[in-house]
Amino acid sequence: MENLILYLNSIHPLSDGLRNYLTQIIQAKTIKKKDYLLRAGRICDQIYFIEKGLLRCFYLKNLTEVCSWFMMEGDVAISIESFFLQKPSYESIQALEETVLHYVSYKDLQYMYRQFPEFNFIGRVLTEKYYSQSEQRLYAIRMQRADERYGYLMQNLPELIQRVPSSYIASYLGITLETLSRIKSKR
């Protein structure tokens, strides 16, 4: 938990009150490989900070799973629309490795935003950061040919390709496992 508090403090100094409050309400949790952090249909009402591990975010489309993204050490894990709008999630979040998390509830977070105005500064900066990353992904996903999208991932997040099974990478790239296999063999 110290890590997380230090990180938040580096964005904007935390008042003693906020620091104490955070220390009291931040919870910890470890989930095993294949366990779910969120199941489609439920409202994402916790915001998680990943200490260690790897998660995938996916949804069902015509009975098959479509991988929307991966999250790892240092990332915040939520289902964006579900958490921000507090509506049922269309996507699920599942651990691909044993994962260590810290988290707070949506309610506690809103309470902090009201009670400790400086916390909005931190929330804003983090939201801007993840929003920027999401735009980068949108840019990458928009590349027309599959081998270009793979190349972009290879260039920018080679670690993911190592840690994530090919089937999920293919799903994320919007191609079949077979096409991914052919792209790899051509390089």
Add this chain to the structure above:
Amino acid sequence: MENLILYLNSIHPLSDGLRNYLTQIIQAKTIKKKDYLLRAGRICDQIYFIEKGLLRCFYLKNLTEVCSWFMMEGDVAISIESFFLQKPSYESIQALEETVLHYVSYKDLQYMYRQFPEFNFIGRVLTEKYYSQSEQRLYAIRMQRADERYGYLMQNLPELIQRVPSSYIASYLGITLETLSRIKSKR
């Protein structure tokens, strides 16, 4: 400008100081059809609020333009990564119709975030809102077949299809004008 201030106030009440400051620094501007709000290569250092009109955001890819999104009345207009990270933009923003805007500079915005903590609340809420919308777009863009992506746009933003020339819609959907034309004729 009243509109914009009322809108901000509805998210979180503005202190008198903030309201006065805003009144002083918000600028207005009208740009004509085909004029640019931002050119690729430059840093996006203004954040705009669209009073009336329509803009497109696009970038160059192998000598051809790729449309990344459209923005209209009530939207905030920036190039996300360029503005948040204050780095040169890969995309340009151009008016598709005569457009009336209000805006403030990045510097003024940062000043307000420091000087008027409550403004972070508003900034955070708006960032969350646009982030959610961006995720929806990502979801839509990820649909495999072109006719599904078109259908999604038709369902959720039929007005765009009316106001935006087909070539830009096709570019946004990641297909050729010819394919879009065929999709339309099949419906």
Add this chain to the structure above:
DNA sequence: ATAATTATTTGACATTTATTAAGTCGGGCA
């Protein structure tokens, strides 16, 4: 109104990727 320009549609063919099916590889375990 008319010509000139631009936008959209249509057709024939090429390329990319999906689909289906079969084969290979490597590790866990009876």
Add this chain to the structure above:
DNA sequence: TGCCCGACTTAATAAATGTCAAATAATTAT
């Protein structure tokens, strides 16, 4: 050891979309 299972690869064919070219329709300027 050897068999079984899951993960990955390879091949043949089909479907979706792109490319190029031409025709038609709509818009703009004179």
